[in-house]
Amino acid sequence: MTASDAYLATLALKKEPPLVALHDVHLSFGANQVLKGIEVEVRRGQAVSIIGPSGSGKSTVLRCITGLLRPQRGSIRVGDTQVDALRTEAELIALRKRVGFVFQQYNLFPHLTVLENLVIAPTRVAGRDRAAAEREARVLLEKVRLGHKEKAYPGELSGGQQQRVAIARALAMQPELMLFDEVTSALDPETVGEVLTVIRDLVNDGLTCVLVTHEMRFAEEISDEVYFTEAGLIVEHGPAARIFGDPASERTRAFLHRALGEGSRNRPSPVLLPDPPVAFSRARFAL
Ligand SMILES: Nc1ncnc2c1ncn2[C@@H]1O[C@H](COP(=O)(O)OP(=O)(O)O)[C@@H](O)[C@H]1O
Numbered sequence: 001m002t003a004s005d006a007y008l009a010t011l012a013l014k015k016e017p018p019l020v021a022l023h024d025v026h027l028s029f030g031a032n033q034v035l036k037g038i039e040v041e042v043r044r045g046q047a048v049s050i051i052g053p054s055g056s057g058k059s060t061v062l063r064c065i066t067g068l069l070r071p072q073r074g075s076i077r078v079g080d081t082q083v084d085a086l087r088t089e090a091e092l093i094a095l096r097k098r099v100g101f102v103f104q105q106y107n108l109f110p111h112l113t114v115l116e117n118l119v120i121a122p123t124r125v126a127g128r129d130r131a132a133a134e135r136e137a138r139v140l141l142e143k144v145r146l147g148h149k150e151k152a153y154p155g156e157l158s159g160g161q162q163q164r165v166a167i168a169r170a171l172a173m174q175p176e177l178m179l180f181d182e183v184t185s186a187l188d189p190e191t192v193g194e195v196l197t198v199i200r201d202l203v204n205d206g207l208t209c210v211l212v213t214h215e216m217r218f219a220e221e222i223s224d225e226v227y228f229t230e231a232g233l234i235v236e237h238g239p240a241a242r243i244f245g246d247p248a249s250e251r252t253r254a255f256l257h258r259a260l261g262e263g264s265r266n267r268p269s270p271v272l273l274p275d276p277p278v279a280f281s282r283a284r285f286a287l
């Protein structure tokens with residue numbers, strides 16, 4: 001590719017609308033104003049991290065992207081889908097087939113083998129051929145380095161292994177976007193690395209990812225763009241090198257100083273950082 005070709009390719013990329021766009025998103029739970037005008041853009045192939053204090057609204061942003069929560073105001077678009085305008089269950093299911101969501105709790109089916117956990121949604125929900133779904137599941141298990149565990153049951157695996165199965169299960173639906181919400185927060189320290197390695201591989205493969213994480217060094221390493229949230233607002237965002245190297249806001253600086261100073265390995269206990277245990281359907285209908 002010549003320099004001018006590269007330049008034209010850059011221009012073309014810039015012209016392509018973002019895959020995910022949140023504009024002026026406001027959301028309250030009763031009197032609790034949780035999102036106060038969120039602006040986020042994610043381009044195809046990007047890894048975007050959302051960092052910030054507990055309770056600042058990070059998980060709520062991800063839930064809005066999948067249509068699990070509906071904001072009172074603002075616009076959310078994923079590809080051609082205006083998420084905030086979706087009304088029927090069928091429309092929401094169609095969206096969720098395109099958006100993989102992995103969170104702290106793996107929620108694997110305990111009575112199904114690892115392979116069956118990966119095959120069930122593609123065959124039952126997406127109507128894919130069983131043999132093809134199994135073939136694809138085996139490829140994904142290799143990708144998350146668990147090819148040797150396809151016949152195991154979730155209860156026989158470590159937390160890190162179960163989380164890798166959960167990631168493979170989300171990928172089995174061939175999503176165009178993956179959301180990761182603190183997927184390593186509940187893991188034993190020794191299994192965190194293996195899960196981060198899998199996510200790093202996916203990012204390097206060019207999968208579009210939005211990550212909420214307390215693993216600051218990891219966010220710095222793999223993100224194209226980092227958003228810092230506090231109290232329902234995006235305080236600032238920018239390329240990872242700038243946010244971590246030279247944050248514009250004193251708030252970001254103080255947060256990073258604390259988070260990195262205490263050591264990103266030295267994460268707070270998940271017991272101290274409960275994600276509200278909200279059943280999805282209930283969360284959606286509560287609004
Ligand atoms: N389903 C819910 N019902 C009521 N309040 C909620 C619900 N989910 C989140 N919240 C509140 O919204 C705020 C932001 O939560 P959350 O998005 O989980 O923050 P973060 O992920 O940044 O820790 C918190 O005050 C939390 O208690």
Ligand SMILES: [Mg+2]
Nearest residue numbers: 058059060275
């Ligand atoms: Mg959260």
